[in-house]
Amino acid sequence: MRGWQLHNYGDELQLSDKVKIPQIRNSQDCLVKVRTTSVNPIDVAMARGYGATVLNKLRCQPGDGIEFPLTLGREFCGELVQKGMGVTSKDLKQGTRVWGVVPLQSPYGAHAEYVSVPASCLAPAPAELDDSEAASVLYAGLTAWSGLYITGGLGGLCGATTSSGGGSQKRILVLGGSGGVGSLAIQILKSQGAQVLATCSENAIELVRCLGADFVVDYSNPVAMEELCNFAPFDIVLDCAGQGGQHAAELKFDYRQYITFSSPLLANIDRNGLGFGALQNLSDLVRTNVKSLTQRGGLVKWGFFSPAPHGIQFLQNLVQKRKLLPLIDTSFEFSEMPKAFERMQNGHLRGKIVIKL
Numbered sequence: 001m002r003g004w005q006l007h008n009y010g011d012e013l014q015l016s017d018k019v020k021i022p023q024i025r026n027s028q029d030c031l032v033k034v035r036t037t038s039v040n041p042i043d044v045a046m047a048r049g050y051g052a053t054v055l056n057k058l059r060c061q062p063g064d065g066i067e068f069p070l071t072l073g074r075e076f077c078g079e080l081v082q083k084g085m086g087v088t089s090k091d092l093k094q095g096t097r098v099w100g101v102v103p104l105q106s107p108y109g110a111h112a113e114y115v116s117v118p119a120s121c122l123a124p125a126p127a128e129l130d131d132s133e134a135a136s137v138l139y140a141g142l143t144a145w146s147g148l149y150i151t152g153g154l155g156g157l158c159g160a161t162t163s164s165g166g167g168s169q170k171r172i173l174v175l176g177g178s179g180g181v182g183s184l185a186i187q188i189l190k191s192q193g194a195q196v197l198a199t200c201s202e203n204a205i206e207l208v209r210c211l212g213a214d215f216v217v218d219y220s221n222p223v224a225m226e227e228l229c230n231f232a233p234f235d236i237v238l239d240c241a242g243q244g245g246q247h248a249a250e251l252k253f254d255y256r257q258y259i260t261f262s263s264p265l266l267a268n269i270d271r272n273g274l275g276f277g278a279l280q281n282l283s284d285l286v287r288t289n290v291k292s293l294t295q296r297g298g299l300v301k302w303g304f305f306s307p308a309p310h311g312i313q314f315l316q317n318l319v320q321k322r323k324l325l326p327l328i329d330t331s332f333e334f335s336e337m338p339k340a341f342e343r344m345q346n347g348h349l350r351g352k353i354v355i356k357l
């Protein structure tokens, strides 16, 4: 099959037409013919070696201890072509149009004609979305969902363990409302009856308002940022703008939780190894929390993408009720993958980067 491969960190991606089609090795796996996929910040980071120490450890099952060639791509929409004997769901038949995500440790990503993932990582794609839209929801959407409901406990125990959501009457500030994660987080929160405030660049304010945010400010305007103090304390400040935990104590207003998707967890382990890296993580978390609790009265937590089936179900329900629609920044052909990576690296995204096969 055709697939984009990385042969060393920092190298150019190579397109090959001799990539082996991934095998179904587990009775729970499904093989999907990819129609559309996307590029996320994690693809650009992984191409440079981000997370390699932990991800290689997770990859090292017997017979699976390979690092290169690595195929990136964490989400897709396509057609189910084969399934393992243990996949019993009646919804997943050969020929079903599916959407899904690829776990981070899998070396066989979706930037190829076929991808193999556990059945729990995919579901029938909602008819409400075309193929490009269906490849633009799950990675960022499951990140936003997991940050809010697993890390943030916004819907209590039910919100974290089922697709029930929750969060009505809560007040949330989304930092970076115009990006892939932020634009979905706003729509998720509005669908649950939360009050949503957001920050973004000035030229994205109208767009972020259209997503449903109740109050939007330009993050580069200090006077506008001061206005956020009138709404404090926030139940959650959700950092979808790559600010990190150290930014929490610098904010001028109080919050109960500051949840960032830019944790130093994998980078610390890449730099210092598993043992010292884990200690560094603990020290970073304690340090940012002491500062944040004393200066702003709230906790700093790290949020992560989680490929949870009930998270997929939650997002699917919202799409079907037409409460969630992804923004697409740019579409590229499969042969233009390096251009898509360049677009991601240039930043200022207004939604997702889609690749059509």
Ligand SMILES: NC(=O)c1ccc[n+]([C@@H]2O[C@H](COP(=O)([O-])OP(=O)(O)OC[C@H]3O[C@@H](n4cnc5c(N)ncnc54)[C@H](OP(=O)(O)O)[C@@H]3O)[C@@H](O)[C@H]2O)c1
Binding pocket: 040, 041, 042, 139, 140, 143, 175, 176, 177, 178, 179, 180, 181, 182, 199, 200, 201, 204, 219, 239, 240, 241, 242, 243, 261, 262, 263, 303, 304, 305, 347, 348, 349, 350, 351
């Ligand atoms: N931990 C995880 O598992 C996980 C999973 C997914 C994503 N992430 C991280 O989460 C972040 C968001 O991901 P994404 O896919 O949404 O990225 P993205 O599409 O590149 O969006 C980032 C957005 O943030 C805006 N922005 C940049 N600086 C800002 C600031 N100071 N204040 C407010 N907005 C700002 C950008 O707009 P302008 O360019 O106009 O400023 C852009 O729209 C990234 O850092 C990513 O690495 C982590």
